[in-house]
Amino acid sequence: MMLSLLPTLRRLTVAATVVAATVTALSGLSRQAAAEQKTITDVLGRTVTVNAPLKRIVLGFYFEDFMAVGTPAAYDSVVGISREAWESWVPANWAMHTGHRPSLAQIADVGEVEVQSFSVEKVLSLKPDAVVLADWQYKALGLDADRLEEAGVPVIVVDYNAQTLERHVASTLVLGEVTGQSARAKEIAAFYKTAVEDVQKRVAAAKQAKPRVYVEFGNKGPAEYSFTYGKNMWGAIATAAGGDNIAAPFVEWWGPINPEQVLASKPEAIFLSGNESKKNPASIRMGHGVDAAESKARLQGYLSRQGWADLPAVKSGAVYAVYQGASRTLSDFAMVQFFAKQLYPAQFKDIDPVKNYLDYYARYLPVQPKGTFAVSLKD
Template sequence: MLIDRLRTMLALALVLLAFGARAEPVTLTDLTGRKVTLPAPARRIVLAQGRHLNALALLHPDPVSLVAGWGDDLKRDRATYDLYRRRFPAIERVPDLGSGAARTFSLEKAISLEPDLVVLSRFADGGGGAAQAGEVARRFEAIGVPVIVIDFFQAPLEETEASLRILGEAIGRPEAALAYNRFYREHLDRIAARLKAPGLARPRVFMHAHAGGPTCCYSPGRGVFDQFIRAAGGHNIGADILPGATGELSPEYVASAKPDIYVGTGGTYQIRSGGLVLGSGVSAEEARRSLAATLARLNLLAISSLPPERIHGMWQLFNDTPVHVVAVELLAKWLHPELFGDLDPAATLREINERFLSVPLEGTYWTSLGGTE
């Protein structure tokens, strides 16, 4: 009799628990102004851009468990992919859907995965051209698949906080997004406040993207890294003549622009080409050695005349993750060492790893020829 009563009470408790845990609909507005309602927080997400897994990792203890399919771009950063694979082996079973670009992303395969949400970047939502904007989203919406657009690339300092908030709402973790956004804003505001000092000079920066590649010198125009340089109190020489987000500068132009500081970017994808190597799994010695070797091979007169403490390298893939706050801090410290002597980008990255990222970044993500970082 008592056992039967206990069983009845347990069954009732389980019913009440299930009812109480029933997810509520989620309504949000994405970067494009699209209003989206999900019947429940998303659990089968298609990421058109695989690198958005890095943003999910700031919000969820097992970001891979949320991904039903993805673009293949994160796999091109094999070292970072391996960080995820070691922590979450199930990542190996996530289906590839092609490139995140609209023309090469497989919508048919994505639809077959029965996602409850598709996450696009601005680039993936039409290839970056105004004529195609919204093309991919419209095709998913036509068959009833919810879509949101977020972006950490095209205008990172304007859209990162909103994008992370949108993503947090979509997966039912708005408090995690709020916590990171608060951390992010505090760090950027501290830099901005000090840069208000009257009469502050803006050093001229030559940012050499994919340093050591087949041609010289690929550089940001008014693109992502240009925003980082300006936020750190510098002037990007590429923005003076490049009409788009990126382009190529001639060695002659670089010399005539007389940069005060050199910042190359690179990653583990440059190991075979002999370029600047930075990122997951890279040692500090390997990073500094690759920076020195890259500059020696290029033999740029405008750079060889700079003192070692003005020659630096930075991880290229800071360009598409909310962790780019570390890149802004690095640039501020390099550009204005007298103003930001107490700034500690390494401590900032440690705090991000410990407080936020479910897959911590482990490796060397910047280096300096002068040996002070």
Template sequence: MSRARIACLLVGALSSIGCGVSTTPSEVPISEATITVTDLAGREVTLKQPIERIVLIRGRDIYELALLLGEEMRGKLVAWGPDLKAYDRDGYEMFVEAYPWLADVPNIGSIYRDATSVEQILDLNPDLVIVENFMRERSHDSIDRMERAGIPLLFLETANDPLVDPQRSLALLGRILDREDRSREINEFIEARLQEVYSKLDDIEEPSPSVYLEQGARGVATFGWTWTYDSQRRLSCWAAIVGRLPSRNIAVGVVPNLTPVHPEYLLAKDPQLIIFTGANWPTFPDTIRLGYTADPTDARSRLRAYLGRPGWRDLQSVRSGRVHAIFHGFCMHAFNFVALQQLAKWLYPATFADLAPRERLDEFHRRFLPYACQGTWMISLEDKG
């Protein structure tokens, strides 16, 4: 995809936020003021203004809410889902350290188990309940029940197009939370970082390398899932990110999305790069630990353990040291630019030698988040970026 085409897509996606948006006149009493927007499921939604009581069905959306509201979340966030603590323990600990009151925010049950308590949410009388499109696409009963009950749902999208959707979600949240200037500043930073990659794509002359992606959660003995096309024939999650770079994902067209490849198929394809994703997933003790509290020596040791899989030491990616791991959550949050920059450096190290994704991640934290960046977010077999 050419640089101009990518830029047009990004501008179009971001400028579409606010289409069909209307607000009540300024003379309307504040207690009766509303705003009408089109959410990212295409639904027209009318919300009270100002928004004073917020529920996060997916706890991990705290990243985006904190980017816009910071300490002003206190008193506004009245409940959230448990998934931040369950699937991003490092992030949970950092947020609770920055905002100790978060530890006491009520848990409304896991949407991933379709166990969200609709009754509890009704009792909280929220002005805004933030949900994600995947919850509707997976036909969660709790989402249907909330819609039927008239609960003010706002659907966001973060991972269908992981290099565009987080910005669209931030722009929409900025609109309804009266933080448009803040969301615009953040999105401009993100787009500038993405353009540091897009601006050089047309200069690449090397053949596209073959790539294998795996979620490194379950350890060496069990092949984790990979990413290909979703049910709507869109490249999903990490497949979409690597797909923005000249590359050949060996799983596309071979296995369904979110399923593992067959070990013998991987050996036969002999990919030029292998890229795992990792995080602090407490339910998976053998995961490749990456994130705020990850230690580089431990992370590299966990990555090296995969070389013990049958036949792997003969793979060209292993012999050349092109086996890497990167923080899984980059594919669903506003620091998506880190994923693209790091993958670009791994796929085309000469072309993108000047990129510094870790330094950009540190800068993003300094400017927009309530705590400094620390830990290990990407790792390679060799002690280099």
């Protein structure tokens, strides 16, 4: 009886194998059809044709913005990062994210543009669908960026460093296309736009002269002036918040300013930015895991600079510290609010910028930072 069934079983097995192979082939065709070819226009107006959402991405910068727009699942498609720009620049932020998702530390490091360790060969070895770079990275790479594209790897440029509403919105929408999260990108872009435009309306309603503002990256400590900002980053935030940035006539993007010019400009408010780094014991410390008392103590040290005691900002106590990592990012709307609240307090009594900063994380990111992100010597 059993022997008589064997031919039938063999025929059924062969038939099943054929059916399975056919289904697999059709499934493959279905997936190919579903892979949508898109032409993305990046923030430089360059058109890049890719199959989106991308499956293999090398990400140069804006790590949290990529995650906020694409959701944490977007990192499943990231095969390479410029790790130093995350781990070294905001170490506690990196530790917070890797503590939540240890696999981030296993993503290949392709080197960092600013310290000239970025490796085209490493990028190509990862066989990415595209490389997503900050505008400043793309421009600094120059011919190396061309090499990537000549090798068949598209480069997509985004830019939050410009710190303009237009570039923030455009970059967010590009990240939405890259990650297949266009609807979420539109939501976040609209949220950011509404917050910044609200600041602009409140400042306009104040109908007063713009206060003179000086901003400095406090990474070198009081003994040495570090760079300030002109048209981008904190300089653009100061302008968006209704301030008159004293560095704007002298510094285009970022760079040093003559200390005598700071004294001559008589700023009415001073903002010093800092991060979590412990490399310089006198630098401004701000960010995840930093105690407010330490931030204020570091901030107080800057008041001993020659000539600063006579500045209007110091005389009135209008000296503040802000988190460097909260600039050039979608969460920086809260820093625009913080600047504006210090410059126009009557117009922003109902606004809590630090709470709004933390609420942004609760809404769009999988981690919740704890630390010091904006402080005043008045508090």
